[in-house]
Amino acid sequence: MYSAKYDRQRKFLLALRTAIPIVILMSLLVLVITNESRSFLYDTFILLSGIFASVYFIFFMIFSSQKEKILDDMTESFNRRFFEKFLRKNINPQRSILVLISIDNIKDINERYGIENGDKVLQKFSHIIDSYFSTIFGSVPIARMRAGDFLLLINAPEKRVKEAVENFLLTYDNQFIDNIEIKLFATYTQADHNDIKHLLDHLYEEIYYCKGKCKLTSKKRPKKDSDFDAIVRRSIEENKILLFYQPLYHLQVKKFDYIEILVKLLDSEGNIIHPSQYIPVMNRLGLENSYDLAVVTKLIEECKKYQLDTKSLYSFNLSPYSVRNRLFSKRFFKLFEDSVLSPHNAVIELYEPTVYNDIKYYKSILQMYKEHGFKIAFNNFGAFNASVEYIKNIEADFVLFDKFFTKKIDEDRYRVLLENWIVILHKLGIKSIIKFIDKIELLDIFARIGADYVGGFAIAKPMQAEELKKFLGEKYEIW
Secondary structure, X not given: OHHHHHHHHHHHHHHHHHHHHHXXXXXXXXXXXXXXXXXXHHHHHHHHHHHHHHHHHHHHHHHHHHHOOOEOOOOOOEEHHHHHHHHHHHOOOOOEEEXXXXXXXXXXXXXXXXXXXXXXXXXXXXXXXXXXXXXXXXOOOEEEEEOOEEEEEEXXXXXXXXXXXXXXXXXXXOOEEXXXXXXXXXXXXXXXXXXXXXXXXXXXXXXXXXXXXXXXXXXXXXXXXXXXXXXXXXXXXXXOEEEEEEEEEEOOOOEEEEEEEEEEEEOOOOOEEOHHHHHHHHHHOOOHHHHHHHHHHHHHHHHXXXXXXXXXXXXXXXXXXXXXXXXXXXXXHHHOXXXXXXXXXXXXXXXXXXXXXXXXXXXXXXXXXXXXXXXXXXXXXXXXXXXXXXXXXXXXXXEEEXXXXXXXXXXXXXXHHHHHHHHHHXXXXXXXXXXXXXXXXXXXXXXXXXXXXXXXXXXXXXEOHHHHHHHHOOOXXXX
């Protein structure tokens, strides 16, 4: 591996730096002792002093080298701290590409097979990366950044790097190392500036928020992430938020009385910034609280300005991190004091990939919201996230089913699961919401299996406040 060779070269140079001064010092001491007549004790003192200084210097150099380790003990690739310094010195803005490859299931591997086997997987995977990319591009510096994440610096045209990364995923994703399956995500970015922190943040946003797909679907962000950070921050601070309202149809009472809020952020020129771009940046900058408060403020303002029907339910996403923040809660509750929109008509949608470790505390926080009159909904229900676990412990009012239950409703397995989930939820006093309906003929299916609300482009498209007021004032027969 390039990192191992680099480490050997570094140690050799360190040995030279250590040995040469000592050799010169000892040679001078011998020369002085042999060419000048002094007492035996004096010569012995000079010689011992030289030996002491040499030994001290050797240990100092050894300590200094150990203090700045450059290799990851487990994988023999560079460690994160050294690699960030290495990148600042070796990035070529015209040619360098940073590639991030992640073993997405490394946590599951450690839990199922044990940490030692997880370490062996990481070690062998680092050599697989090195062998594959070095064959194509020559020596490639590789670093293990954290957990199962590996960062590569490649000096080659972007097209070649993209092809190599795609072929690597085709070859090794869902393959086995020591009979242990690995699941991979990867992305890359042009290293067109030396702000390593922002380059890494951008890569991690794509890996963990978009699972490597942002690169393929969106390239409309500024080249420098620091510029994009400033745009997102300014848009939130200046409340440049665009709300769309999507009415959901209540199958039991045959009316539109549930409105889901969809949010877009605007830049200074009025262009829409897609959530896949701004949400990870917002989270990294710690702006979730400000953003959530800005969205609710905008909703209340538009309800008043356009005299929207405040007897309907208005549903909006809040970050679970905001909800669990007591300072945020106080500011949130204050927004609804003397507001045209009552807390009893506000539904808080919550989504979280993993379960919060103190569910008892989370439950008490949500109970406080319910005591103020707010309703609670869990989003993407039935998918790979925390919603099913939460429903065991937390009283919710609604669940919004994951889109795959709509897309795959023709498959027996999905339909049976959905039917039985709806029965269970009704017994718990929870209403079910089916979204993403793009064919009107699907309504009969969802009505038969007992869904409470349905939504999607076939039911009602997202619209702005003025259009919503007109829409709710008309009579609609949707089928």
